[in-house]
Amino acid sequence: MDEFSFIKSIKQHTYKQASLLKGIGDDAAVFRQMSQDIVTATDMMVEDVHFSRETTSAFQVGYRALAINLSDLAAMAAKPAFYLVSVVVPSHWPTRDIQEIFNGMKQIAVNHHMDLIGGDTVSGKELCVSVTVIGYTAQHKSRYRHSARPGDIVFATGTLGDSQAGLHMLMNPGMYQDYDYFVRRHRMPAPRVSFALNLDRVSRMALNDISDGIASEASEIAGASNVSLVLKVADLPASSSYDQFTAEQRRNWQLFGGEDFELIGTVPESEWPALLQASHETNTAVTDIGYVTEQQQSSVYLLENSQYKPVKKQGYTHLKQVKSSE
Amino acid sequence: MDEFSFIKSIKQHTYKQASLLKGIGDDAAVFRQMSQDIVTATDMMVEDVHFSRETTSAFQVGYRALAINLSDLAAMAAKPAFYLVSVVVPSHWPTRDIQEIFNGMKQIAVNHHMDLIGGDTVSGKELCVSVTVIGYTAQHKSRYRHSARPGDIVFATGTLGDSQAGLHMLMNPGMYQDYDYFVRRHRMPAPRVSFALNLDRVSRMALNDISDGIASEASEIAGASNVSLVLKVADLPASSSYDQFTAEQRRNWQLFGGEDFELIGTVPESEWPALLQASHETNTAVTDIGYVTEQQQSSVYLLENSQYKPVKKQGYTHLKQVKSSE
Numbered sequence: 204m205d206e207f208s209f210i211k212s213i214k215q216h217t218y219k220q221a222s223l224l225k226g227i228g229d230d231a232a233v234f235r236q237m238s239q240d241i242v243t244a245t246d247m248m249v250e251d252v253h254f255s256r257e258t259t260s261a262f263q264v265g266y267r268a269l270a271i272n273l274s275d276l277a278a279m280a281a282k283p284a285f286y287l288v289s290v291v292v293p294s295h296w297p298t299r300d301i302q303e304i305f306n307g308m309k310q311i312a313v314n315h316h317m318d319l320i321g322g323d324t325v326s327g328k329e330l331c332v333s334v335t336v337i338g339y340t341a342q343h344k345s346r347y348r349h350s351a352r353p354g355d356i357v358f359a360t361g362t363l364g365d366s367q368a369g370l371h372m373l374m375n376p377g378m379y380q381d382y383d384y385f386v387r388r389h390r391m392p393a394p395r396v397s398f399a400l401n402l403d404r405v406s407r408m409a410l411n412d413i414s415d416g417i418a419s420e421a422s423e424i425a426g427a428s429n430v431s432l433v434l435k436v437a438d439l440p441a442s443s444s445y446d447q448f449t450a451e452q453r454r455n456w457q458l459f460g461g462e463d464f465e466l467i468g469t470v471p472e473s474e475w476p477a478l479l480q481a482s483h484e485t486n487t488a489v490t491d492i493g494y495v496t497e498q499q500q501s502s503v504y505l506l507e508n509s510q511y512k513p514v515k516k517q518g519y520t521h522l523k524q525v526k527s528s529e
Numbered sequence: 530m531d532e533f534s535f536i537k538s539i540k541q542h543t544y545k546q547a548s549l550l551k552g553i554g555d556d557a558a559v560f561r562q563m564s565q566d567i568v569t570a571t572d573m574m575v576e577d578v579h580f581s582r583e584t585t586s587a588f589q590v591g592y593r594a595l596a597i598n599l600s601d602l603a604a605m606a607a608k609p610a611f612y613l614v615s616v617v618v619p620s621h622w623p624t625r626d627i628q629e630i631f632n633g634m635k636q637i638a639v640n641h642h643m644d645l646i647g648g649d650t651v652s653g654k655e656l657c658v659s660v661t662v663i664g665y666t667a668q669h670k671s672r673y674r675h676s677a678r679p680g681d682i683v684f685a686t687g688t689l690g691d692s693q694a695g696l697h698m699l700m701n702p703g704m705y706q707d708y709d710y711f712v713r714r715h716r717m718p719a720p721r722v723s724f725a726l727n728l729d730r731v732s733r734m735a736l737n738d739i740s741d742g743i744a745s746e747a748s749e750i751a752g753a754s755n756v757s758l759v760l761k762v763a764d765l766p767a768s769s770s771y772d773q774f775t776a777e778q779r780r781n782w783q784l785f786g787g788e789d790f791e792l793i794g795t796v797p798e799s800e801w802p803a804l805l806q807a808s809h810e811t812n813t814a815v816t817d818i819g820y821v822t823e824q825q826q827s828s829v830y831l832l833e834n835s836q837y838k839p840v841k842k843q844g845y846t847h848l849k850q851v852k853s854s855e
Binding site: 224225228229230231232233234235236237238240241242243244245246247248249252253275276278279281285287289291320321322323325326327328329331333335336337338340342345347348349410411412427 | 550551554555556557558559560561562563564566567568569570571572573574575578579601602604605607611613615617646647648649651652653654655657659661662663664666668671673674675736737738753
């Protein structure tokens with residue numbers, strides 16, 4: 204299949220977004236948005252760095268590639284609208300698998316009424332999927348990292364550590380509880396879009412998604428807001444069967460594992476009830492995991508056994524270290 | 530250098546676009562555009578497919594990666610505003626070379642007052658640069674492929690075949706005229722942005738950029754407009770010392786070589802003077818290279834030695850065939 208036929212095979216026949224004027228089929232896509240702010244982010248996944256074919260199907264690669272980008276939009280409280288996809292296709296990947304990647308993206312895109320409006324396909328040695336997403340927020344309603352203030356409550360959505368637990372199960376076959384649940388959390392994370400779109404009633408909030416581990420994301424909020432964050436380690440939310448792992452595994456995966464694509468944020472104490480209401484309405488668990496203080500020597504402290512331990516900024520940096528395990 | 534330090538090193542200290550609300554430093558970038566249409570395109574370059582380190586410096590890789598995306602914006606008559614860049618970084622590429630890639634992009638970005646507003650850096654085996662660009666046009670002023678009508682004049686900007694001639698010189702060392710000129714045309718193409726932004730006075734126009742060879746681009750206009758295009762081969766514009774190559778080379782590179790990043794378009798005969806005025810004001814050569822007819826059996830015909838020859842749609846399709854030569 205040549206590039207022309209391939210593009211034809213993945214091109215949408217109809218588009219869902221009323222703001223779109225021109226989708227795939229020209230030199231560029233065109234849209235118009237006169238009342239809302241426009242939010243855009245991009246993320247890339249590379250075979251044997253971000254996923255392995257042994258543990259991830261082509262469909263899941265696509266699903267995950269778009270999901271991690273949607274998580275960035277959720278972290279801005281932006282409503283997804285469009286995505287563009289470029290793929291490096293190695294000769295040993297059959298075309299039907301590349302189409303499966305696009306099918307995986309389509310599954311999550313359809314849920315959020317997103318349109319595929321552009322892309323590029325090129326040959327190369329290793330599979331690489333580069334996704335750019337575009338979304339909308341009401342004017343001045345994007346949620347930034349720089350909005351945390353001393354006294355705020357720090358919260359996290361969902362449960363933490365599940366993605367790394369799922370990866371561990373995939374890499375170390377054995378008898379596990381809730382295997383399917385954990386593996387799905389790793390392979391097909393569910394970005395917190397609906398929760399993020401129900402936060403209008405909260406007047407001030409810092410927000411970040413948890414791609415690199417909560418300690419690292421907390422540090423980004425702290426740095427952008429010129430404050431420090433205290434995380435109560437015992438209060439980090441975990442799945443019911445998470446206690447099948449050792450204490451060290453549980454702690455490492457929750458604090459530094461990342462890839463849960465949950466949200467971490469801060470709100471004034473007075474707005475906690477409003478946050479809980481969004482939690483209730485979207486069936487999204489929200490847990491109080493700490494608080495914001497004036498800026499200290501370290502940007503993040505772990506409160507464990509009544510002791511405050513400073514955390515160095517860490518987490519995955521793919522540029523520095525290729526993860527051979529995933 | 531870890532990813533955090535690297536991002537810091539390439540982050541702009543100030544932004545030029547007034548429509549930008551948030552640049553690099555959060556989960557996504559945010560901008561607002563209430564009066565113009567928004568145009569977006571994405572393109573990817575892979576080492577040893579789109580360029581070779583033997584013939585292209587890191588700076589030129591970056592310059593070219595953004596230039597080919599700007600060419601897509603020019604083909605829509607859109608004013609460049611933003612770019613996002615994701616890079617796969619192999620371990621054998623030193624960080625200073627990656628920074629040089631960004632410096633190359635910056636050089637052409639500064640000329641067009643563009644801001645770098647997002648990106649991703651990941652490890653991998655082969656260097657890959659994925660660029661997404663965002664630009665603006667006045668409402669309903671994007672130039673599409675579907676606007677050609679029978680009777681229109683077909684035009685091309687600049688000269689054709691130069692990029693492939695430059696590549697030939699790089700791959701086949703020898704004595705050549707205007708070596709630097711041709712090699713520069715290959716390594717650092719100049720997208721026709723200023724010309725494209727001066728076309729307001731032309732009321733109807735089909736427009737495409739020449740990335741895949743003019744025969745292929747003509748076919749795209751023909752297909753989108755339900756017409757056929759006739760290209761007068763003898764009239765294709767060439768550089769003054771282009772005749773140092775064989776007749777076969779000249780013809781092949783002009784018709785099928787691509788990567789000149791010139792523009793091909795069609796205008797009603799009555800608007801030819803307006804087109805020439807844009808040509809004059811922006812110092813951009815424009816040549817009448819053919820005409821549009823009612824839809825025929827073939828979408829494109831070459832008029833050579835008074836004969837009409839149908840052309841099959843062809844040109845580079847990177848998905849189908851890796852170019853080992855470039």
